[in-house]
Amino acid sequence: MSDRTRSPVVIIGGGPAGMMAGLLFARAGVQTLVLEKHADFLRDFRGDTVHPSTLNLFDELGLLEALLAREHDKISAVGAVIGGREYRIADFSYLPGRAPFIAMMPQWHFLNFVADAARRFPSFTLRMEAEAVGLIEGTKRIEGVRLANGEALEARLVIAADGRSSRMRAAAALPLQDLGAPIDVLWFRVPKARTADNRTQGYINRGEMIVTIDRGDYFQCARVIEKGAADRVRAAGIERFRDDVAAPVPSLSANIGAIADWGDVKLLTVSLDRLLRWHRPGLLAIGDAAHAMSPVGGVGINLAIQDAVAAANILATELAAGGDPDPLLHRIRTRRMLAVRTIQAVQRAIHRNVIGSAMRNDKPRAPAVIQLLQAIPALQALPAWLLGLGIQREHVHSPDASRRA
Structure with missing residues (x-):
């Protein structure tokens, strides 16, 4: 195959992880191609909860005001009605930053915004109706992807961001641990x-x-x-x-x-799983392709975006300089696993102790911890922090090539 340094980073999947990675790598001056198999982003019943962790990232990129100009609603607190009684669980007004709330934004609006922001960079390309169906296996590494239309695309690095049923993850035979979702x-x-x-x-x-x-x-x-x-x-x-x-x-x-x-x-069909290894030479999995999350808390898209930021922080400088990303790939999983393990553990506990209990009882009672949050409202900052900002959250450290021009 030809010189890899002239081949783009190819990202499979135009969801939150893939589009955010595309934006950040292109911003760093890395030739980046995002492949999305659908003709547009307009699909219902997808995550709409853009959490403060994600809003703060767009603030760091100087894009927060433009993002919030798109159609959205703000949620400053999250609660539940249990047995007919209303409880407040998380109050985001305690959080730092300029966006202490959840933005309820249809995901197609969010993805279109990220695509528009990425198109400002000449190194970014988005191809719609481009379905990746397989990997090109070299003697030592993954060297590209094959499309449903028969095309073979070379890649410096393939990033699998194709969701919880990732075809690329399966093609790469990355080991998967199923945690079970009831x-x-x-x-x-x-x-x-x-x-x-x-x-x-x-x-x-x-x-x-x-x-x-x-x-x-x-x-x-x-x-x-x-x-x-x-x-x-x-x-x-x-x-x-x-x-x-x-x-x-x-x-x-x-x-x-x-x-x-x-x-x-x-x-x-809810899945809760994670890869034991996120990479092979020439390939990296992020987002739901690396760790499928339960819909509990609406954290999935925000963790996926954090993965993309971590990947760009670790890889973009090396890729922009024409270097070899393979020795760095293991660092993304190392960086992200504390957050993934913590949130998945919380989700499993909620499956068992909250949802499971609710489905067994016609007249449920609020758990003691929720009753404590009502008695001491300031404690509502703790679940707000976990839900809104997460564990070991990322900040944008990848380079901005436009500032060097």
Whole structure:
């Protein structure tokens, strides 16, 4: 194959991890090609929660105001309605930075914004409808990717950011540890009237857990079910489904009939896993391809973006200088594993002690720790910090080639 130093970094997947990595590597002056298999980013039932950790990164890049000019709502506190009683769990107003809130932004708006920001750099290319189906194996390293249309693309480095069912991860035979997820999620929409405030909320009652994400004129809703129970739920009929959703969330009753049939309900099969090794020579996995997260807390896209920042911090200078990235690849996993392990441990505990308990009890009670947060409101800063900023959060240290020009 030709001289690798002239080949681009090829990123598989135009999700949050892939697009953020594309932006940062291009910003550093690295020739970067992002491949996205779809024609656009417009797909519903994807993570919309842009946390303070991510907002602070865009502030460091000088892009926060422009990002927040896109359609979004702000959530300054997170709570739940348990057994009919409302509890506040996390108050983001305690957090540092210029964005102490969660921005509820449809993911397609977020990804389009990142793509627009990346296109300012001449070293960035985004190809839509470009599906990677395999890797090009050299004698010592991965040397590129093969596309569904038959193209073979050389790469200095392949970054697999193609999600929890990563084809590139499987092709590279990276070892995967399945931590087990006892839940799946059924997604659907229920119309609503617009309100001045964002009314995203979680409800636990009558053996059900329902999350309602306020998107202005409709709620994007999630019904948590036991792993593998989707067929059983469908067999009970759509009317029973509507009744089971409206029972713990009476405010949905008036418009629940908008769920006309099972075509209006989508299944998310929840995974919780992580790679034991994130790399091979010539290839790096990040985001959901490296560690699939539960939807609990909406942290997935934010951890994926942190991975991208860490990868750029560690690799961009070497790549911009025409160097060999392979000796550095192991450092990304080393850097990110504390955060991944911590959040996954918290999610497993919530699966077991909160969601599991909710689904076993018709009249649930709030756990003692949630009752303590009500008694001492200042303690709500602790879950806000964990949820909003995370563990060992990243800051942008990768170079900006435009400042050297």
